[in-house]
Amino acid sequence: MFKIISKSSRSKARAGKLKTPHGTIDTPAFMPVGTQGAVKAATWQQVKDIGAQMILSNTYHLYLRPGIKVIKKAGGLHKFIGWDGPILTDSGGYQVFSLAKLRKINDEGVTFNSHIDGSEHLLTPEKVVEIQSIFGSDIMMPLDECVAYPSTKAESEKAVKRTTRWAKRSKEAFLTPSFGHPSPQSGEGNKRGEVLFGIVQGGMFKDLRKRSAEEIRALDFPGYGIGGLSVGEPKDLMIKMLEVSTDNLEYEKSKHLMGVGFPEDIMEAVKFGIDLFDCVIPTRLARHGAFLTKEGKEIIRNAKFASDFTPLDKDCDCYACKNFTKAYIRHLFIAKEILPLTLMTIHNLRFIIRLMEEIREKIKNGLI
């Protein structure tokens, strides 16, 4: 499913092609996040126009609302949301830990109360695979335990052990014929071509990162999510943890650095062989009135833009930059219109997607 087409001689960076049932994408790639089945403030047409090839959607949110019954009736997540490209869904674990209330975790799974209506739910590794199988996600993620930052070594070790046990159960569930992904061992192959990745945890401890990578690697997943990073730790610590995680995984398999999407983090992470990124920051910043440029983040409300009749970013080729000025977008933002949120979302996503295009070119030209 993953083919490396260009390898860096300076680092583990590589450009590749990732094949999914809904098309092949170029990597390293950034996946815009459609938490509830839509990229906030943008249409799929706009998402496609800026060059995004794959999106990430959140199992936790879609499981709670509209619920799997509706998505099943619709014929899966792609049909429900009207996006015909590849979709990666997370396991929902991270949201259970960050959004839900009254969660209880034990080896069976995690019990929590919905942040929407307080209703109680149990997510198990098997249930999470079942949900994503109903979605028909191109890449699925197993339930894992992501510890907070900072956490003790004991807490982190416990989470590594549980993440491995859950990974095994997730893989078994994934291969359950009723979920539509017959075991390759059964001779049928996985006709739909959907895959389940493994997730590496380990907190901020090198030995635990190594152990988690080794244990997950032993389960022979077709690709990996690197979890538990960018959770508040200093950047150099993140890079160290990323390095030991990827050093202990097969170079040839595709890797997703979950939840990471700041330009400077992406530029570092590709050197460790990361192929997939996702992050809500570009779209969230847009809705809060911030736009990305090569010189950094700017705030559209700033008075200096009141009569600035230049685009958000003079080098950008997005719809917002080709057609509108900072003065206009600032006016609309201050006037509480909806359009500036859309325009800045388009720009910020295009900014990151262009960065990925440049990174792929640089890898091919031996510059990374």
Added chain:
Amino acid sequence: MFKIISKSSRSKARAGKLKTPHGTIDTPAFMPVGTQGAVKAATWQQVKDIGAQMILSNTYHLYLRPGIKVIKKAGGLHKFIGWDGPILTDSGGYQVFSLAKLRKINDEGVTFNSHIDGSEHLLTPEKVVEIQSIFGSDIMMPLDECVAYPSTKAESEKAVKRTTRWAKRSKEAFLTPSFGHPSPQSGEGNKRGEVLFGIVQGGMFKDLRKRSAEEIRALDFPGYGIGGLSVGEPKDLMIKMLEVSTDNLEYEKSKHLMGVGFPEDIMEAVKFGIDLFDCVIPTRLARHGAFLTKEGKEIIRNAKFASDFTPLDKDCDCYACKNFTKAYIRHLFIAKEILPLTLMTIHNLRFIIRLMEEIREKIKNGLI
């Protein structure tokens, strides 16, 4: 500027071409409203894609924010907002009466406090023309006095007289060389091709409607706005007032029924020779979760749509209807996403624009 290309033999309905400095549009036409310089929740690309040819924008809002200095610096309203089609701007009078606080009206003009920051402003007929000249509006409207419904005959008569006096002053101001619309009498012609319409008032009194139409007609404007209708009166009363207003204006000149845009009102009004419509209702309904169909208005939150995998309107060719289902849009609306507001805005505008297309066809085929 206005050419009738097809006349009904059953009514005063006609199909025509209205020429403006920013292009020629087909009439009868519906103008989406861009109150603050943007159609709420839609991009200009989306507005063009649904077939809108001309927009209406609000002088009151743009005068207060971002203010005429910024729009002047941008090179006019078209350049400021990035819309290259025709723009009609209203006089701001209606908003002064409906939104502003502490207004004082006298013959000089109207003094009011901004609904945004309380600052005091004086709008005179001359000032209103100056503002719209700076905008570079293709069609400008003069300051008028629109009475509330219901109003006494004395109040309505006073407003008719003032509207006529202000119309004269507006026309004189319009022809002031410094405003860029040299008098046709000067031999220079109006090089930019912008025009100032006259506005007919008269409350809900037939004789006052007739008198207002005659007085405004005598001033020889190139087209008319019919004001003070759809302000809460019964529909049959609106139609009677519309009839007497248009009966006393030249058939050949173009007419705008200001603020009217309900499908059933449009279908009636075209029979009285109305060529232009504008209304915030289609876009406002969309943002409140209502979508238009031939069978009437529907509420997307309705539980019956939870598993309805058909488009908002099966006969519609808009982006929303061609790509998305009611179940999805409902889910997004309940999840408080921004996208459903955009999708329903596109649909509701397309619904009205399609109605206009059908009306033009029917007029050409002698069916209206």
